[in-house]
Amino acid sequence: MANNEKMSREEAGRKGGEATSKNHDRDFYQEIGQKGGEATSDNHDKVFFQEIGHKGGEATSDFHGKDFYKEIGEKGGKARKKLLIK
Structure with a gap:
């Protein structure tokens, strides 16, 4: 420059x-x-966070496919199950 x-x-x-x-x-x-x-x-109030969460969810869903959500849902379910068993 x-x-x-x-x-x-x-x-x-x-x-x-x-x-x-x-x-x-x-x-x-x-x-x-x-x-x-x-x-x-x-x-900011609760509505602000709901709006930005919604926008983020839309952006993420446009980027990732069905398999991504299936995989993270299964991981979350397994982690929760481990917590409940203890």
Whole structure:
């Protein structure tokens, strides 16, 4: 990039993310993620979470086929059964 060209937002974000990841560990990201989740739950109601859950479900269902859901359903059922047997 020449000195007179501006950096795109995408490029600036990528460079900033790379620099941040070099300076912080997994615990840092978990902590800021938790803080963000708490702030979001403080600022939004149940309907908000229902809407984003619905959107996420639609996006996921468009991406994965029937076999994916069958497999994760079986895994979940087996894990639950193990918990109930104990």
